[in-house]
Amino acid sequence: MLANEQTGVAIDGDAVKMFCDYNVSVKALEDLSDLANQKLDRDRRNWSLAALTEELFCRELPKPKKIRLGNWELYPLSKEQLQYAATDAFASWHLYQVLKSLPDAVKDPADRSENISTPIFVAGLE
Secondary structure (H helix, E strand, C coil): CEEEEEEECCCHHHHHHHHHHHCCEEEEEEEHHHHHHHHCCCCCCCCCHHHHHHHHHCCCCCCCHHHHCCCCCCCCCCHHHHHHHHHHHHHHHHHHHHHHHCCCCCCCHHHHHHHCCCCCCCCCCC
């Protein structure tokens, strides 16, 4: 089986697990942390899904430790686990859409010449 695309933060391990456990190959992976570093004019960092949500939407992404570190091998998953997974999936998708729509950040100060304002001289004040 082949899945088209997966987005998220630090998702390489997720793709390996999907293949090993369910024989599902992911066609394309897009790590949101790498994409954020490409798009945001910040120091390079390892973004978490919660940190990106806070940065771009000024909203807290709930990540209760009890659920996050719970047993995800159980069947069926609890209502709380399903809500957590759905929230993470939607947040990942929405962050991807927003980040992809942004222009790449300019990292080299020499490339910022178009952003530097030209000084205005007023007669008599030079």
